Amino acid sequence: MTRSEFKKTALGGITSNPVFVxxxxxxxxxxxxxxxxNAVSLGLCTAxxxxxxxxxxxxxxxxxxxxxxxxxxxxVIASLVTLVQMIVSSFLPTLxxxxxxxxSLITVNCIILGRAEAFAGKNKVLPSFIDGVSMGIGFVLSIxxxxxxxxxxxxxxxxxxxxxxxxxxxxxxxxxxxxxxxxHIVKQRQKHRAALIERGEP
Amino acid sequence: MNKSIVNALKxxxxxxxxxxxxxxxxxxCNMYFPKYTPTLDRATAExxxxxxxxxVTDGEAFDKKYIVMLGSDDHGVDxxxxxxxxKSKKAEILAVYGEPKGENAFSYIIESSSTGRDGDIVxxxxxxxxxxxxxxxxxxxxxxxNKLPAELFDFLTxxxxxxxxxAEFGKTGATLSLNxxxxxxxxxxxxxxxxxxxxxNSMTDMASAAETNEKGEAVEL
Numbered sequence: 319m320t321r322s323e324f325k326k327t328a329l330g331g332i333t334s335n336p337v338f339v340x341x342x343x344x345x346x347x348x349x350x351x352x353x354x355x356n357a358v359s360l361g362l363c364t365a366x367x368x369x370x371x372x373x374x375x376x377x378x379x380x381x382x383x384x385x386x387x388x389x390x391x392x393x394v395i396a397s398l399v400t401l402v403q404m405i406v407s408s409f410l411p412t413l414x415x416x417x418x419x420x421x422s423l424i425t426v427n428c429i430i431l432g433r434a435e436a437f438a439g440k441n442k443v444l445p446s447f448i449d450g451v452s453m454g455i456g457f458v459l460s461i462x463x464x465x466x467x468x469x470x471x472x473x474x475x476x477x478x479x480x481x482x483x484x485x486x487x488x489x490x491x492x493x494x495x496x497x498x499x500x501x502h503i504v505k506q507r508q509k510h511r512a513a514l515i516e517r518g519e520p
Numbered sequence: 521m522n523k524s525i526v527n528a529l530k531x532x533x534x535x536x537x538x539x540x541x542x543x544x545x546x547x548x549c550n551m552y553f554p555k556y557t558p559t560l561d562r563a564t565a566e567x568x569x570x571x572x573x574x575x576v577t578d579g580e581a582f583d584k585k586y587i588v589m590l591g592s593d594d595h596g597v598d599x600x601x602x603x604x605x606x607k608s609k610k611a612e613i614l615a616v617y618g619e620p621k622g623e624n625a626f627s628y629i630i631e632s633s634s635t636g637r638d639g640d641i642v643x644x645x646x647x648x649x650x651x652x653x654x655x656x657x658x659x660x661x662x663x664x665x666n667k668l669p670a671e672l673f674d675f676l677t678x679x680x681x682x683x684x685x686x687a688e689f690g691k692t693g694a695t696l697s698l699n700x701x702x703x704x705x706x707x708x709x710x711x712x713x714x715x716x717x718x719x720x721n722s723m724t725d726m727a728s729a730a731e732t733n734e735k736g737e738a739v740e741l
Contacts, residue, residue: 378538386531390538397542401549407639408553411659418661419638 319445327448331456337490338460338497342428346420347461348486352472357465358458360417363406365454367398367424368433372450374398375438391434392425399425429457460497464490556640556659558615558631560589564644564658568617568629571654572646588620590628595718602711610634611700611707614642616715625719627653632708636662636700643704650712651680655705660697667693672701680713682706 319327326333336342343364351357374394382390403421407414414421424430433453438446468489471480479485565582568574574586581587594616603612611634618628626649633642642659645652655673669689676683685702692698 382534382538383527383531385527386535390535393535393538393542397546400546404546404549404553408555411556414639415659415661419663422638 327445328452330449331452335456335460336429336453337457338494342432346423346427347464348483348490350417350420351461351464351468351486352481353469354462354465356417357461359413360420361458361461363402363421364424364427365458367395367402368430368454369447369450370398371395371430371434372438372446373443375434376441376443376446379439387439391431395430396425429453464493467493560587560617567644567656567658571644571656572627572629586619587617590616590618595715595722597715597718602714606707609703609707611703613707613711626716628715630708630711631658632704634700634703636660637664637696638662641697641700641704643701645705645708647712650716651678652676662694662697664694665697668697676705681709
């Protein structure tokens with residue numbers, strides 16, 4: 319793995335952020351970002367499944383025939399989700415009561431299958447692990463940020479709108495626009511700097 | 521053998537292997553991970569005090585042990601045996617709570633559970649002489665729980681035997697959760713009848729033992 323490949327994979331969680339750029343896994347993102355604790359918890363569960371599934375799928379990529387790779391990925395992902403659910407229900411029962419229903423839904427979260435299909439199924443274990451960590455952190459940060467903003471707005475304007483699905487969609491849309499705008503500005507600056515360096519200007 | 525058949529067999533074999541490994545890992549974890557065990561903590565004591573008032577504050581009821589978890593040696597009812605014989609009812613009796621001195625032996629609280637949409641629903645049902653005097657949920661993680669009618673547990677007061685919550689509340693939007701509560705209540709009601717007769721028997725035994733003692737003492741004198 320070259321340095322540039324590492325940098326590209328490690329920054330994948332920001333440059334291809336699953337929530338704000340790829341717009342994946344919207345169901346749990348909206349449903350459980352009504353407060354920070356739920357958002358962080360669900361984000362961490364999803365990240366754990368993402369990292370483990372990336373590693374396992376990468377290990378099995380040469381063994382699984384191409385024709386059955388999707389059902390095999392789903393079996394691995396569903397088993398990992400069940401494992402996470404068992405851990406949460408056994409050791410964190412209070413958390414299980416608040417986000418338990420959404421842990422099962424991680425199985426059909428597009429981020430997990432998307433990364434398995436696009437990255438882990440084609441790359442070695444280490445890059446797949448880095449991709450899982452990067453995407454996982456990206457998802458945790460974005461859902462936590464969304465949860466914090468929604469919780470803050472609910473505290474400021476009262477419950478009934480920003481803690482509900484409709485308010486969640488609006489806040490997500492605005493944050494997505496803001497994130498992409500900032501990202502666009504950063505990219506433009508980088509391009510400008512690269513052009514200056516190419517021309518030999520300081 | 522035809523190459524496509526070989527490939528198909530290989531695919532099936534790989535899928536079977538992956539499934540077997542996954543199932544084995546989950547089975548091992550399921551064996552060793554701790555399961556939910558009923559405990560009489562402060563929150564449970566508060567809930568019990570709300571549905572079956574002890575006449576003291578929530579804190580006192582817990583600290584001074586006005587409510588205790590009753591064991592099978594109290595009235596000779598084995599919960600495991602009862603649950604095994606009622607496995608087909610898809611619900612479970614987890615614990616029985618009551619006061620420790622035996623003065624209000626016919627007032628007790630049964631903790632029962634059944635599987636709803638998103639896991640187990642655990643409920644506390646208070647009885648006086650096998651008739652429900654109050655009920656409350658202890659643990660649930662149902663995603664549509666708020667769709668259940670608010671008067672659900674009030675409706676249970678005064679009931680005994682089989683109840684049909686589905687017929688009473690119709691379509692709630694949380695059918696699986698309602699059915700789970702219904703199963704837990706019905707099993708609990710059934711157990712209450714068994715428990716009541718066990719209390720009665722143990723009291724009769726105690727009374728006859730006391731009578732025998734008194735007679736023995738009189739003969740000695």
